[in-house]
Amino acid sequence: MKAISLKAVIKPGIPTLILILILFLAVWTAHLLLLPVFQESADEYGKMQWPLFYHLPALVVLTTLNSILIRRFVLRFAIIRIKSFLPVLLFLIFTTVWSGLRFDLYPHLFLTAFIIATEFFFNMFRNRKAVEHAFLTSFILSLLSLNEPIYIVLFPVIWSGYIILKSMSLRVWLASLSGLAVPWIFFNAWYWFNGIATGLSPVLEQLLYPSFFMPSSFLTLFIYGGVTGIISLIAISVILTKIFDDSVQTRKYIYILVVLLVAITLFCVFYQPFAHLFLPLIAFLVAVLLAHPFTLHKSEFFPLLFIFLILINIAYLFTQYFNLLSTWAI
Numbered sequence: 538m539k540a541i542s543l544k545a546v547i548k549p550g551i552p553t554l555i556l557i558l559i560l561f562l563a564v565w566t567a568h569l570l571l572l573p574v575f576q577e578s579a580d581e582y583g584k585m586q587w588p589l590f591y592h593l594p595a596l597v598v599l600t601t602l603n604s605i606l607i608r609r610f611v612l613r614f615a616i617i618r619i620k621s622f623l624p625v626l627l628f629l630i631f632t633t634v635w636s637g638l639r640f641d642l643y644p645h646l647f648l649t650a651f652i653i654a655t656e657f658f659f660n661m662f663r664n665r666k667a668v669e670h671a672f673l674t675s676f677i678l679s680l681l682s683l684n685e686p687i688y689i690v691l692f693p694v695i696w697s698g699y700i701i702l703k704s705m706s707l708r709v710w711l712a713s714l715s716g717l718a719v720p721w722i723f724f725n726a727w728y729w730f731n732g733i734a735t736g737l738s739p740v741l742e743q744l745l746y747p748s749f750f751m752p753s754s755f756l757t758l759f760i761y762g763g764v765t766g767i768i769s770l771i772a773i774s775v776i777l778t779k780i781f782d783d784s785v786q787t788r789k790y791i792y793i794l795v796v797l798l799v800a801i802t803l804f805c806v807f808y809q810p811f812a813h814l815f816l817p818l819i820a821f822l823v824a825v826l827l828a829h830p831f832t833l834h835k836s837e838f839f840p841l842l843f844i845f846l847i848l849i850n851i852a853y854l855f856t857q858y859f860n861l862l863s864t865w866a867i
Contacts, residue, residue, distance in 0.1 A: 623828035675716025
């Protein structure tokens with residue numbers, strides 16, 4: 538019996554690539570027309586007088602841009618030792634299937650900034666004088682956090698990454714702290730100049746009260762998330778088992794990606810009202826980490842695991858339409 542190979546999706550030809558992109562665009566458009574999450578979001582954006590004619594192309598452009606940035610990121614830092622389309626493919630799958638990723642524009646914009654900032658960040662490897670990179674990394678993310686202050690919680694994780702990269706020093710940390718503070722100083726100064734009082738964001742105050750709850754309506758999502766989490770754990774354990782096959786620099790990058798994924802996942806679990814803001818980041822991190830063993834390990838187990846992952850996503854996709862049909866029947 539011929540062994541199953543993922544070569545067709547790791548390095549797809551032009552016809553296969555075009556077919557994949559058309560398929561994702563078709564499914565995404567079907568969601569737009571049928572699923573209530575789009576209609577509810579459209580009503581919200583309508584109240585803000587932001588025409589869908591502008592919003593939807595912007596969302597498509599950002600998703601395309603992030604896909605390109607992910608491929609560039611993986612190649613530039615040799616996260617995977619060979620060229621692979623799988624990180625982009627998995628990112629598109631998650632973007633299409635996860636309802637929280639389908640319409641909200643700002644998290645996609647933050648992902649764009651996050652990937653760019655991470656490139657500055659990763660270039661700090663063993664450089665305790667990389668104050669420019671530290672400042673720019675924090676400045677870019679802090680600038681985007683002005684609209685969603687909850688993104689500030691990422692900074693302690695980034696600072697732990699400086700330690701992993703052996704680039705932490707007092708001057709680097711102060712540069713990063715300055716990059717975080719500058720946008721907020723100018724933001725508050727503008728308000729004070731106009732006589733408007735400012736205070737601690739209510740969003741940040743909610744960080745003092747973590748909680749965990751799972752409504753019964755989230756059962757399907759909980760099962761899907763649990764299965765995807767188990768697959769991710771298997772992939773990460775294999776990566777860490779074979780980590781010494783990679784260069785020292787690549788190992789550090791992978792460690793940081795794993796730490797980021799664990800930290801953001803825990804944050805989404807205990808601060809569920811803000812989970813949708815981090816979904817693109819999780820999609821990016823999971824896609825890159827899953828693509829590593831799927832691309833590099835040639836055993837028959839990983840092609841089967843990849844097929845199982847695809848089937849799980851298809852099943853979760855159909856449950857959303859099934860729930861929609863049940864609602865219509867009622």
